[in-house]
Amino acid sequence: MLWAAAEAWRQSGWEGDTDLPMVLGTTGGGTSLGQDYYRQAVGRPTRGRGQASRVAHYQPQRQGQDLCDAFGCRGPVTLIANACASGANAIGHAWHLLRAGVAERALAGGYDELSQLVYSGFDALQALSPTRCRPFDAGRDGLALGEGAAVLALETLSGAQGRGAAILAELVGYGATTDVHHLTQPQPQGDAAYAAMRAACQCAGLAPGQVDYLNAHGTGTPLNDSAEAEAIQRWAGASVTRLRVSSTKAVIGHLLGAAGAVEAAVCVMVLREQWLPPQTTVERLDPRCRFSLVTEATSTQVEVALSNSFGFGGANATLAFRRWP
Amino acid sequence: MKGLYVHGVGAVSPAGWGVPALSAALARGEPLALEPLARPGWEKPLTVRPVPAPAARPAWQGHSRLRRASPISHYSVAAALEAVGVGRESAAGGAVRERLGVVVCVLSGSVNYTHRFYEETLRDPTTASPLLFPETVFNAPASHVAACLGTVGLNDTLVGDDGAFLAGLALAAHWLDTEQVEGCVVIGAEEMDWLVADAVRLFHRRLVHSAGAGAVYLRTDPPPGGGVSLERVTGAHTFAAGTSRAVAAGRMRTELPGSGVGELLCESRRGVRRLDAAEVAVWSDWRGARLAPRVVLGEGFNAASAWQCVAACEAMRGGRYAAANVSVVGLNQQALGARWVAGPGAERGGA
Numbered sequence: 001m002l003w004a005a006a007e008a009w010r011q012s013g014w015e016g017d018t019d020l021p022m023v024l025g026t027t028g029g030g031t032s033l034g035q036d037y038y039r040q041a042v043g044r045p046t047r048g049r050g051q052a053s054r055v056a057h058y059q060p061q062r063q064g065q066d067l068c069d070a071f072g073c074r075g076p077v078t079l080i081a082n083a084c085a086s087g088a089n090a091i092g093h094a095w096h097l098l099r100a101g102v103a104e105r106a107l108a109g110g111y112d113e114l115s116q117l118v119y120s121g122f123d124a125l126q127a128l129s130p131t132r133c134r135p136f137d138a139g140r141d142g143l144a145l146g147e148g149a150a151v152l153a154l155e156t157l158s159g160a161q162g163r164g165a166a167i168l169a170e171l172v173g174y175g176a177t178t179d180v181h182h183l184t185q186p187q188p189q190g191d192a193a194y195a196a197m198r199a200a201c202q203c204a205g206l207a208p209g210q211v212d213y214l215n216a217h218g219t220g221t222p223l224n225d226s227a228e229a230e231a232i233q234r235w236a237g238a239s240v241t242r243l244r245v246s247s248t249k250a251v252i253g254h255l256l257g258a259a260g261a262v263e264a265a266v267c268v269m270v271l272r273e274q275w276l277p278p279q280t281t282v283e284r285l286d287p288r289c290r291f292s293l294v295t296e297a298t299s300t301q302v303e304v305a306l307s308n309s310f311g312f313g314g315a316n317a318t319l320a321f322r323r324w325p
Numbered sequence: 326m327k328g329l330y331v332h333g334v335g336a337v338s339p340a341g342w343g344v345p346a347l348s349a350a351l352a353r354g355e356p357l358a359l360e361p362l363a364r365p366g367w368e369k370p371l372t373v374r375p376v377p378a379p380a381a382r383p384a385w386q387g388h389s390r391l392r393r394a395s396p397i398s399h400y401s402v403a404a405a406l407e408a409v410g411v412g413r414e415s416a417a418g419g420a421v422r423e424r425l426g427v428v429v430c431v432l433s434g435s436v437n438y439t440h441r442f443y444e445e446t447l448r449d450p451t452t453a454s455p456l457l458f459p460e461t462v463f464n465a466p467a468s469h470v471a472a473c474l475g476t477v478g479l480n481d482t483l484v485g486d487d488g489a490f491l492a493g494l495a496l497a498a499h500w501l502d503t504e505q506v507e508g509c510v511v512i513g514a515e516e517m518d519w520l521v522a523d524a525v526r527l528f529h530r531r532l533v534h535s536a537g538a539g540a541v542y543l544r545t546d547p548p549p550g551g552g553v554s555l556e557r558v559t560g561a562h563t564f565a566a567g568t569s570r571a572v573a574a575g576r577m578r579t580e581l582p583g584s585g586v587g588e589l590l591c592e593s594r595r596g597v598r599r600l601d602a603a604e605v606a607v608w609s610d611w612r613g614a615r616l617a618p619r620v621v622l623g624e625g626f627n628a629a630s631a632w633q634c635v636a637a638c639e640a641m642r643g644g645r646y647a648a649a650n651v652s653v654v655g656l657n658q659q660a661l662g663a664r665w666v667a668g669p670g671a672e673r674g675g676a
Contacts, residue, residue: 018566027462029484038443041523045366052527059432061485061658068565076561076659078492079484081434081463089481093496100503117439120446121458178427178480180472183390183459192477312459313468315480 001111001149005067008107012153013165020073021103022064023094025086025110027257027311029060029079032115063111071107081257083311084217085176086110087150088260088319092174094154104159109151110261118256119145125184127221133254135218135247136225136293138284143219146253150261152268169268172304173206173320175199184312185223190231192316193217193308197235200306200318209239210304211320213270214291215263215277217308218247219254228308229289236291246294250279260309264319267305271323275299327502329555330547331665334635335407335540337400339374339622342383343407347539347622347632348639356596356621359533364519371522374535374623376400390472393456394465395438397516400538400628401429401466402473405510408540409474425476426506428496429467429514430489432626432656435460436518466514479506486655487593488561489513490630491663494541495558501545513631514538525624528656529597535623539631541638551668553641556648557581559662564655570603573660574652578607581650581662585613589649591637593630596620604654614646626656634663641667 001024014020028034037054040047056062064077082089087110094108112118122128122145129142152171160167177199179192186193201208217228236243248266249255255262266277276298285293307319336343339357340350350357361370376396385391385402394402405427439461445453459465464482471480479500483489490513497509515521515536522534543555559580562573590608594601594617608615618632619625625632630653637649644667651663 026484035443037524038440038520039447041520042365042444045364048527051524055524055527056657059484059486059657065563065565065658068563072566074566074568075563076492077485077563077565078496078561079489081431081482081484082467082480083462083464093481096499096503100499102499116446116450117443117461120450120453121442121461123450124453124455124458126455176479178468178471178477180468180475180477183465183468195477311464312462313464313480313482314471315464315468 001063002067002070004109004149005107005151008151008153009071014153016072017105018074021094021097021106022067022075023078023090023106023108024064025080025090025257025261026060027081027083027086027112028118029063030058031117032113033058035116082315083313084256084259085309085311085315085317086257086260088264088307088309088317089176091152091261091264091319092176092317095171095174098154098156105155107151108154109149110258111149112147112255112257114145114147129220132281133220133250134281135220135250135279136229136286136289137282138286140220140222140225143221143249144253146255148255148258148262150258150265152264167324169271170322170324171319172322173200173204175318177316179314179316186227186310188227190227192314193228193231193310194235196316196318197306200320204320206304206320208236211243211306212302213276213305214243214245215267215305215307216245216247217310218249220249226288233290240290241292243291244276244294245291246277246279248277250281260317263307267307267321270302270305271321274302327545329498329501329543329545331541331553331638332544332548333408333410333542334638335404336632336635337376337403338537338632339376339535341377342379342403344635344639347635350621351616351618351636354621362519362522364523371519372533373517373522374533375517376537385473388473390469394469395435395460395516397435397514398466398469401470401512401514404538404540405470405474405512408510408542424478424507425474426479426497426500426509427467427470427476428481428483428493428509428511429470430483430493430627431463431514432486433515433521434463435465436521437516440518440520470512486658487626487630488653488655488659488661490627491558491653491661492561494555494663497543498555498558501543508542508544510540510542512538512540513627515626515628529600531597532595533623535625537625537628539628539635541634553638553665553667556664556666562660564658570654571606574603574607574654577660577662581664583648583650585611587647588613589637589640589646590615591633591649591651592617593619593633593653595624604652608652637665641665
């Protein structure tokens with residue numbers, strides 16, 4: 001996360017800003033340190049050495065404070081933990097802060113690390129692919145876990161233009177909804193995903209036909225992908241056949257709380273470089289998918305890109321980005 | 326900030342289930358009795374203030390979502406339903422309320438199931454329970470609250486030290502200000518576990534862990550009679566980049582008006598000198614009444630910050646104060662404050 005933030009900071013050209021809001025999404029913070037704490041508390045309970053440090057550094061707020069210390073900022077630090085939508089929610093929340101005039105700039109993103117607990121959890125749910133992750137494939141059989149981080153340096157247009165900044169893309173819409181169908185399973189018709197896409201496009205003033213590329217949540221699990229496909233088709237309507245879709249989770253895995261942020265960064269890359277990231281693992285497209293799944297790297301004109309992120313607990317978020325000319 | 330009115334409050338605490346139990350314990354002012362909590366490898370138990378079992382099984386526990394939910398979800402749902410008003414909402418997932426926001430604020434979250442699931446993983450990962458893992462996620466309580474209230478709108482879980490609950494109020498205020506929601510229930514919740522109680526001890530050996538939840542239901546329309554409103558939430562002053570607890574607390578104090586005459590200060594003071602020093606110093610000029618719920622109830626992190634706000638609203642509802650400042654100098658992240666004011670007829674209207 002520090003690496004990603006430093007990269008974003010360098011690109012932004014920002015200089016010292018003591019009151020820079022930091023909005024971060026994560027599912028677990030420093031889970032591996034929490035595991036270490038637990039193992040020592042159970043295995044060697046009377047040995048306290050290192051335990052205070054593990055408690056302090058395990059907590060997500062500590063990672064936010066580390067980020068503040070690294071850039072000489074006082075925050076505030078907001079940590080959003082909406083499961084696998086966390087990164088997208090963090091970026092959406094920061095965007096709202098800028099739109100409301102609460103701040104001129106914000107660092108926003110998501111991060112997560114792999115841990116025994118998380119791996120075992122997805123394994124217990126039989127959500128991990130025993131073969132390879134193939135989102136929207138008729139024979140898809142699960143997801144592949146990953147880890148990482150992405151941070152976006154967000155700034156108001158007037159602020160960025162005023163200092164002659166190189167603008168990478170424009171964040172134009174954000175929608176967030178809740179699926180109350182089940183704690184882990186999406187409502188089969190994808191109502192909440194549909195509503196999130198609709199809300200993001202409404203606040204961006206976009207019709208589905210204006211969207212060129214959608215970075216799907218696309219985990220590769222049977223239930224997620226079928227509900228998301230239903231939602232995409234309902235939302236896109238007649239435009240669905242020209243809508244190009246891919247899930248980059250097929251390539252980099254499911255980064256949990258970081259996923260929404262990393263996939264937002266992918267959308268920015270798509271708009272900057274004018275290409276579409278492929279999913280090369282698809283063998284036979286699920287016949288229920290009527291959109292155009294990107295299976296080869298393609299150079300093309302992309303003006304608007306959407307990113308979907310969904311999570312346990314029914315957290316659904318969509319971000320909309322527009323190419324900056 | 327638009328006028329933000331309190332339409333209801335809810336609480337689950339070591340004093341019992343419901344706001345009346347909380348208010349009664351705070352009115353008595355005596356620290357609640359300590360109870361032992363065993364921890365592996367130690368003969369001497371930890372001492373904590375847990376939530377007592379409810380006198381009767383609440384009807385909402387029959388909701389399908391809550392059959393296997395952890396205590397933090399039960400506390401969150403109970404507090405939210407009390408705040409929103411059980412009579413006005415369907416706890417059985419009835420009406421869908423698209424425009425009701427939910428913010429849940431936690432520090433340690435669903436630690437009971439996390440600890441159990443990890444224990445099972447270490448024993449044999451192939452038999453670790455798939456029923457436990459989804460409940461370990463930080464936003465499980467928020468999801469259950471949404472399901473019980475039947476709301477599909479904005480729903481965020483904030484993680485942080487005990488200042489997160491006030492940051493949650495600020496988030497709700499932002500959503501209401503920008504008309505993204507029509508109402509918002511903000512919940513602070515924590516649950517009891519030896520693992521957390523053991524960790525709390527590392528902050529200070531006299532710190533007593535407690536658990537529960539508190540909730541405040543905010544809307545922009547005033548309740549009948551005026552009621553209590555949230556006037557402001559201060560900035561979140563982070564302990565970072567060379568800013569000490571004392572400096573952060575001082576910045577929070579400068580954003581809250583009043584010297585206290587006829588008003589209430591509801592503090593996060595814990596009764597532990599080293600941890601309290603910064604907060605005590607910045608409020609040394611306060612001449613009004615003071616209330617420190619943590620001294621009575623224990624360190625319930627974000628639940629405790631919610632109890633502070635609930636207690637402040639209840640005190641104004643009783644007509645005892647014209648305004649109340651809530652001060653939170655968190656354990657390890659930030660200092661925030663909130664100011665509540667009573668409108669005409671506050672003692673008759675909503676909380």
